[in-house]
Amino acid sequence: MISGFVKNELFNEAIQLYRRMINCGVGNPNKSLLLSVLNACGAVGAFEIGRSMHCQLVEEWFSLDVDFVTALIDFYAKCGDIEKAKNIFNAMPYKDVAAWSAMILGLATNGKNKTAIDLFEEMEQKGPVPNGITFVVVLVACNHKTLLKKTMVYTC
Known part of the structure; x- marks a missing residue:
């Protein structure tokens, strides 16, 4: 129910x-x-x-598996405690594409657009292969005027 x-x-x-x-x-x-x-x-x-x-x-x-930890990142970010979300994310031993996407979105929706883009670039180097959701999240992060050129790079 x-x-x-x-x-x-x-x-x-x-x-x-x-x-x-x-x-x-x-x-x-x-x-x-x-x-x-x-x-x-x-x-x-x-x-x-x-x-x-x-x-x-x-x-x-x-046990706090990747699903729970990702839900916690999402929860804290949505409630505006982006530092707590970042601490949880950074403490994760394994990060799947959902965890990376949740953290990038959390940063973007809390006004940390540049940090979100930087995290995406780190994901490209270290993390799993981005999926469609990740790219939508990056577009959210790129909505800031100074990041508009980044949007062009990621959508082409």
């Missing part, structure tokens, strides 16, 4: 249902559920709930 709320952009309803579930002591949430709730928190800026979930994930039985 919670994942359905998130897929239909009913983020507050998803968070409310998750809170009710936790308050009623209905079992332990699985990975899919926690990822959905974390995405909902990022979408509506529910910083405290998302941050407490992060603490719970670290302290309890979930």
Whole structure:
């Protein structure tokens, strides 16, 4: 039900249902559920709930695999804590294309366009092969007037 709320952009309803579930002591949430709730928190800026979930994930039985870490990067960036997102990204031992893309987008949407482009260039050297989503994210980063020439290079 919670994942359905998130897929239909009913983020507050998803968070409310998750809170009710936790308050009623209905079992332990699985990975899919926690990822959905974390995405909902990022979408509506529910910083405290998302941050407490992060603490719970670290302290309890979930290992923070690349999916969780990418969701945390996305969450913190959407909530405006780009430094926390960068710290999490930098601490990742393995970064897939989704993690790189999430960090580049997070930087771009927080006004760090030049840093986003620099990170993309680092990805090209070190990281996985960019995908279509990555290139869309780079275009977002290039929307700054001084970076318009970079857009031309990446779209040609």
